[in-house]
Amino acid sequence: MGVETKANPQRSARILLLAGVFFVCGQLGFGAFLDTAPLAVRFPEAAAALERARTQHPRPDIVFFGSSRFMAAIVPAEIDNRLRAAHGEHVPALLPMAVLGGDFVSTEFLLDRMLAQGVQPRVAVIEVSPDLLGRPPHLLSAQLERLFRWRDVLHWLPELFEADWSALLNARLLPVYHYRKELLGWLVGRPPPYLFVPAPAFPVAPVAPLVQPAASAQTLQRGLPTGIASAGDSPAATEVPDDPTHGVDRWARWLRPFHLSERCAEVLERILARCKKEEITCILVEPPVASGHRGLYGEDVATPYRRLLGRLGRDYDAPYFDFADRLPDTSFRDDSHVNHRGATTFSALLADLLEPLWLRGETQDSIDSLAP
């Protein structure tokens, strides 16, 4: 800008070098702070779920762990009503703990935290599907952003590189930029934007879509692959017309060729082992998906998947119920998330499944006999 430089190259070189060091230290230091920050900073959804678990009265008897598919498909009020209609007031307390982008890693984390705070349900309903057991695990980047510390990153390094290496670099090496909304939310008390101007109340010319969605929703969806949280979760999604084929292409890219992730299977096994140790009955439930999505589950997918679930079921007394094909395509918002009608139907099916287990105190054999 017309500024004459007084040549002192050594001083300039020192300044630039030191600025680089400060910058890197700032990034890594902030990353270290984030790793030790309260859960609400990086994973507010989990913090809220755990708070619900801690404060719910009566204490939860049946807990649902899973992803946005479970979030969309399980209507606790529907299950509750159905159980009450059949058996009066003696019904279990339900607690949905499914989170956006949930997988076995997030489930294990939530289960550990929940048990650590003294909440011990009698039944855990865990979402399973081939999509959660494929390699690379496509929801792992969500856990990277919300849960992982350096130790976890090193443990999952090959999968993380395979799944989304840019997310890995951003989250761990540029955390100041990557988590700026979380940082601002923590500093200011609410997340940006701070200069939000709502559209005027009375009818005027159409407003250009410049207004950003609520930051809290963005925060919740951080790290999720594009479109993964589009259905059933955000308020905006309710305005999108149902399309049971939407998303199939994306999953096709992820599932072909299908390789079972040994590490994801290990996590699931750890969850079941922990539940068994804590005397929590586990039920593995595969939620419904649209026909297009089911078409992706060929023999190459189904065989190793069912073999694994069969073994785990035997080893840990965790029956597996497959609801994948129980709903028609008209019950779906996209290829893997049910709409309101689908949620009602699925919740009723789930209530029918849970009823004997809870109210009749049936044995494992009777549960198996109810398999759909």
Next chain:
Amino acid sequence: MLEWPAFEGAAVLFHSIEFLQLFVVTFALYWSLRSQRLRLGTLLLASVYFYARWNPFLVFLLIFTALFDFWIARGIERAQSPSVRRALLVLSLCVTLGLLGFFKYTNFLLGLVWPVIRPLGTASDPPFFKLILPLGISFYTFETISYVVDVYRRRIPAERRLLHYMLFLMFFPHLIAGPIVRPGDFLPQLEKLRRFDWSRVELGARLFLLGLLKKAVLADQLAQVVDPVYAAPGGFGSATLWAATVAYALQLYCDFSGYSDMAIGCAHTFGLRLPMNFNLPYLSQNVAEFWRRWHISLSTWLRDYLYIPLGGNRGSHLATCRNILLTMLLGGLWHGAGWTFLCWGLYHGILLVVHRTLPLPRWLGLPVLVPLRVAGTFVLWCFGMVFFRARSIGDAGVVFSRMLLPTRGAELAPSVALVLGAIVLVVFMASLAARWVDLEAIARRAPVPVAAGALALGLLLAQILSPDAGGAFIYFQF
């Protein structure tokens, strides 16, 4: 609706990871090479890639313009006959301005003449073209015109090395939104092989960071107030429209001067100097001073290649006023093909004519009234901003009526007004600090850890305060 060309990608923004990657590779390659030709070739390749990332077809238009005027200028230099020289100059102006006119003004002109020619045909609506405006066409057209005109006037010799000429036109830091570079300033810098200079790199880094802070922290934040208000001005009250207009004035300054700072800083890192584009315009005490401080490379271009050839202030007062009005009118039209930009240019032409015709009373020149003069100039500029930002003349009318007549409507939340007020304060206080304090001297004297800490802190701050929807630079559309 006719469409051409069909493909349009996203421009590489200075504040993007993609630009960082491009810059790092180019910087490393440039300084590792020992041959000036190879270095300039590297810069040219990077510039072509930079432009082609946005549109791989329209980069050929840019290359054609460069080749065409390169050969025309050489022809002008070789020609002995004045008439041949003049004919070549006219040919060059026709082609370059013709391309600019085709891409930028076709639909505007169609809309203008359609009422006249409609009775001749059957169509009820004009056959508008869906043309993609080539990025930076207004800027590089002016640069190539200045080159050919300067050669014609024998102010500079025609460049003999195509590589140098193409780089003058296409050097990526200034390619899309200026500053508008003069051949006499830029081409000589390409002559000699430069030594790597940490001081220039540090200066460049500081300027780039300053621009980044202006763009990401201020301009993009202010856009969140301006855009919704100007999208539906009829729904907002007087205070909100005033606030949004002031916000836009600051947004435009921070966005464009931020871009210029980044471009100048980036060029410094390659050992090249681009001209200054802004000099604290919002501290100007009158409109004439304002135009000497705002978008300086355009103002001086319009002065040298339009106002002075029209006669400048050498004729009668009336002729001078006419020249001012014409220059500003065309300056307005240069910004965009629309009535709002024409009105904006005319408005500033009238202000300059009034300023020239009616001198300020002596008492208004008292030093104690400097703040009043600065505020008055800023308010006049803000009125012009309404034309500049409104989507149509009708919208501008709505904004003016609501700004001037107290009107009820949606208002800003107190917290938003507070943040907005803080940003306005920051911009003006920073301008005052830059005017009164020699910040450069302070930076030179500061201990190394302090200077380094300030750089790192600025970069971290720019990261933290970047909004999600950090958009393209406003002047990309011109």
